[in-house]
Amino acid sequence: MAPDITHIAQTTHALEAAAVMKLLPARPRLLALGEPTHGEDTLLDVRNELFRNLVEEEGYRTIAIESDCLAALLVDDYVTGGPGTLDGAMAHGFSHALGASAANRELVRWAREYNTDRPASEHLRFAGFDGGPLEITGPASPRPALTALHDRLATLLDADGLLPCTAETLDRLLGADERWTDPAAMTDPSRSFGRSAEAAELRLLADDLASLLDEHTPHLIAVASWEDGDRARLYARTAGGLLRYHHWMADTSPARMTRLMGVRDRMMADNLLALAARGPVLAFAHNSHLQRERSSLRMGGERLEWWSAGSLVSARLGADYAFVATALGTIRHHGVDAPPPETVEGLLYALPEDRCLVDPRRLAAALGEVLPTPRASPYFGYFGLDPAHLADADGLVFVKDLARR
Template sequence: MTYARLIESHSLAPMDPLDDLEPLLDLVGDARVVAIGESSHHVREFYLLRHRLLRLLVERLGFTVYALEAPFTDAHTVDAWVRGGPGTVEQVASAGIDHGMGDCREMHDLLRWMREHERPLRFAGCLAGTPRTALRAVAAYMKDADPDAHLLADRAFRLAGGEREVPTMKAMLDHARRPIEAQDELTVAISRLLARMETMAGYQRGQGRAAEHTAAFQHLRNAWYLDHGGRDLNGRGLAVGTACLDAFGAESVLRLVEDGARVVVATHNTHIRKTVIEHEGDFGLFPQGYHLAQALGPDYVSIAATSLGGRTSAGRVAPEHPLGFEAVDVELPELAPGSVETLFDGRAPLAVADLRGLDPEAFTRIRMLDYFMDVPVVRAYDAVACVPETRSVEVC
């Protein structure tokens, strides 16, 4: 039998006392980045779990940034609100968090807590959002900073969809159905813009626009990564799944670390794993967590999140749906042999298993949506957080 140190909490409520979770601080140590996963999006208990662990990391270890699986450019709207900006939490969460993941009370409560916290906190998106949104920010920068290139930036923005407000998944599906010549035209325009911004970096620094240029360049790399990621996912690139999107996610987090932040990353279990994805047909190849582990070593801690049973939200690609996919409420299957979930007995509202020191081959599966994914769990994650049951979140 395999034994792991279990840290059990009496509550899943975000604002309940945190003392029983203090043993987790030893696991985190001086890490600069802690990733907290989930086996599926749109699950109520995973929102609560992340809020509770975020509180622990902020209040006991001084973490400063919450980086969600949200579009990089659009998430700036949420960050501005967290820092005291205008609007309502419902408005900014809907505008700045894609795939409907911001449209629930649990996310609103987390954002309100961040805004009201006595020490300033930041919100960031670590997902490549639509090229249209990112290129709009680039064109706005170039209008004054680089007028000669502004027409090219504006053309790229128009090629990416212009002013149409389209969610990321829907935009990628729509783009895949466009003629190949139109897809190539956008790719060429983005590539030319990248070369232009690289060339102009020294000049813009000399003009006192270094910060603005760096910010615009980040938006442009968002568009570049997503454009190539779309090609990969649509069968016109390399067979690497979401590798481009994961690379951008890691890059955006590492920039925050370079600026002195300690970052809590909140994204899917698949993205936060520290190992390459070896099984044909699985997403990612090189997950975000793999890049972070390679760059940060022990300064990156990965905590997967799962459950023993209940129901979950399984996303299904739906090209005609306004979001490009639909979330379907389904029942979770029984525990599978070799799954890490068999470590837990379900008596505590929240339990975290410290996997350090276990046999690397001890567990070979973990929940993924409404099935079990093959993964070398002990090598992929430092810990696994588990709740007894889950259910799909109620959309506001």
């Protein structure tokens, strides 16, 4: 027997920051907003509106998105009043073609405008928390992170004899970037440079440089700004993570793809934890990266499972981590039509609101013991809700229809 639509409607609220906070025991240091598919500006518009609400009503000052953490430094410099243009920030400050999004452009424009004439302590900040473009387009080279870390330590430390190598040694070991970024290495481990003698030496050097950074924390605090130290730690995390990722790209065991997924989400988690340490953050990425349960993906007939970034961060932050998933009704331009009525999405689609915030735990209680049917998607880029994990989220945003923009 289908649940009463009246009971379902009682679980919904207007989509605004105050309503989100009412679902939580306290304001979290890290509020994660997921999306069920990429490349849809309607979902980014929802994110932008919620972030503005959080800034104005709840004191949030940082937004972090699923984009290259190093490239995003350029956007952060721009929104905090640095030189350059909006066009330049969009062209060079994003990975995964996210700079072409009109909604992302509006976010960056608004953040820069908001920061104008405000003191630095009140500035909005922008961050990426992905380790780089680590997917089919070709993994990122460790060169930018490693050389930036080395340069920063050489500048900040009175380092006669302390640095484990010279810049020239790093350059020689790294070689041409093409040896690291070959897209064919994603499916052919023999094309990866990640287990070469040079890569093994670079992993040791990256570890030594990161250790040197930690060993000299009191000195660095005395001679440099907090911002300098924060960026140096970002370089260290990224260099080590990318070299670890390349190591597993060269692996030929059945664990290869699972390890790659896990390494990427661990890099995301480390970046999110570092961002949360400096104040409340809104993080935005795919639901599968931010959920508390294990992530899964079917690839080549094999089901891969790994712990998501959200599960890792939640384990560390506890109640200071909150996850709001997003579900949707249709993406007709991708062949995703109205959801079947026996699915969670179908039940929500019957409501009159175009978008709303749902209390997932009350919804799970209203649904009872018989779980709705999981929604099957005809579009590989969209993942429906798993009804079994509905109550593991702190909130659920429902968007009825996505239109092509």
